[in-house]
Amino acid sequence: MKTDDLIAMLGTNVEPIDRKYVFRAVGAAIAVGTLVAVAAMLLALGFRTDLTTTRAFIFLFSKLAFTIVTVILTAIMLTKLARPGGERRISLGWVALPFAAIVLLARAAVPRSKRRPEFHAE
Amino acid sequence: MLAPEAELKRLMLAGLDGDAAAHRALLTQLGGYLRAYCRRQLARVGRSAADAEDLVQEVLLAIHTRRHTYDPVEPLTPWVHAIARYKLIDHLRRTRTSLSNVPIDDVAELVAQEDHDSTESSLDLGRLLGQLPERTRRVIECVKLEGLSVAETASRYGLSESNVKVSVHRGLKALAAAIAREQQR
Numbered sequence: 001m002k003t004d005d006l007i008a009m010l011g012t013n014v015e016p017i018d019r020k021y022v023f024r025a026v027g028a029a030i031a032v033g034t035l036v037a038v039a040a041m042l043l044a045l046g047f048r049t050d051l052t053t054t055r056a057f058i059f060l061f062s063k064l065a066f067t068i069v070t071v072i073l074t075a076i077m078l079t080k081l082a083r084p085g086g087e088r089r090i091s092l093g094w095v096a097l098p099f100a101a102i103v104l105l106a107r108a109a110v111p112r113s114k115r116r117p118e119f120h121a122e
Numbered sequence: 123m124l125a126p127e128a129e130l131k132r133l134m135l136a137g138l139d140g141d142a143a144a145h146r147a148l149l150t151q152l153g154g155y156l157r158a159y160c161r162r163q164l165a166r167v168g169r170s171a172a173d174a175e176d177l178v179q180e181v182l183l184a185i186h187t188r189r190h191t192y193d194p195v196e197p198l199t200p201w202v203h204a205i206a207r208y209k210l211i212d213h214l215r216r217t218r219t220s221l222s223n224v225p226i227d228d229v230a231e232l233v234a235q236e237d238h239d240s241t242e243s244s245l246d247l248g249r250l251l252g253q254l255p256e257r258t259r260r261v262i263e264c265v266k267l268e269g270l271s272v273a274e275t276a277s278r279y280g281l282s283e284s285n286v287k288v289s290v291h292r293g294l295k296a297l298a299a300a301i302a303r304e305q306q307r
Contacts, residue, residue, distance in 0.1 A: 001179065001242065001243050001245045001246060001247040001250075002242050002243075003153055003157075003175060003178055003179055003182070003243065004150075005247065006179050006182060006183070006247070007146060007149040007150055007153060007182065008146070009247075009266045009267060010145070010146075010149060010182065010183070010186045010266070010294075011142050011143075011145045011146030011149060012142065012265070012266050012267075012269050013142065013265045013266065013269065013270075013271060013272060013290075014137060014140055014141070014142040014145045015140060015272075015287060015290075016138065016139050016140035017138045017139075017140075017189050017190050018190060019138060019190075019194055021190040021191075022190070022191060022193075082191060083191045083192070083193055083196075083201065084188065084191060084201050084204035084205045084208065085200045085201050085203065085204030085205075086204075088200070088204075
């Protein structure tokens with residue numbers, strides 16, 4: 001086969017391309033994943049009724065914030081990885097950010113007197 | 123003459139909007155760069171010009187079927203280079219060349235030289251099309267070889283226009299897979 005024949009074939013009746021395809025595909029995957037995860041959680045665990053205290057609400061909010069930030073950062077990475085050459089444009093440091101934040105929050109939440117000696121800064 | 127990146131990107135963006143002439147011009151220009159690139163890379167592992175032409179065609183087909191993954195705000199050349207490099211690695215893996223032979227190259231190498239002196243590849247379009255399901259093959263022949271519009275093809279075979287578009291897209295991807303299988307033999 002001649003390459004010119006292939007080019008002529010590929011260049012005939014060229015359809016316009018949806019430039020937002022990757023964003024929409026990743027967005028749809030996240031939406032479906034969220035719905036399935038929430039449905040599975042409600043089916044398996046039911047709705048929590050002990051969220052009336054401020055402490056429980058703050059704990060839930062922290063977990064939700066961690067999950068949402070992780071999903072947003074990984075979605076950004078995924079839209080880059082979905083494109084050829086995208087692996088050269090991602091930084092794993094950004095994905096580590098929410099995990100580092102949780103470690104720091106956990107450290108701040110534990111009173112200094114209850115920390116093991118090796119975790120003391122000084 | 124415009125710098126290759128600016129000119130190629132202009133053609134790509136026009137092609138993404140459905141400009142067939144721009145898309146053909148893009149593939150023709152890229153073909154020249156890819157031919158020089160593939161010949162250079164395959165020569166390092168002792169492969170022939172016919173092998174390089176097979177690879178050029180595989181890369182051009184991948185560029186066409188993966189157009190939706192190009193981000194218009196990014197430069198085009200690194201995107202094309204990434205596809206060419208993936209296909210080079212696939213080609214060497216299929217033909218059982220050690221992956222340690224894959225040269226480490228730079229994006230700039232892709233547009234370093236042009237070579238419009240094409241040779242015929244070992245691939246036979248008729249035989250490749252024959253490997254596709256009959257309806258898909260007929261739709262591709264109408265839309266891509268005879269040049270009938272999507273609407274004309276749809277009415278000829280009693281299909282919806284979206285069905286024809288899906289058949290063409292799937293058929294081209296199947297064609298790319300058939301080329302890969304041919305090279306494995």
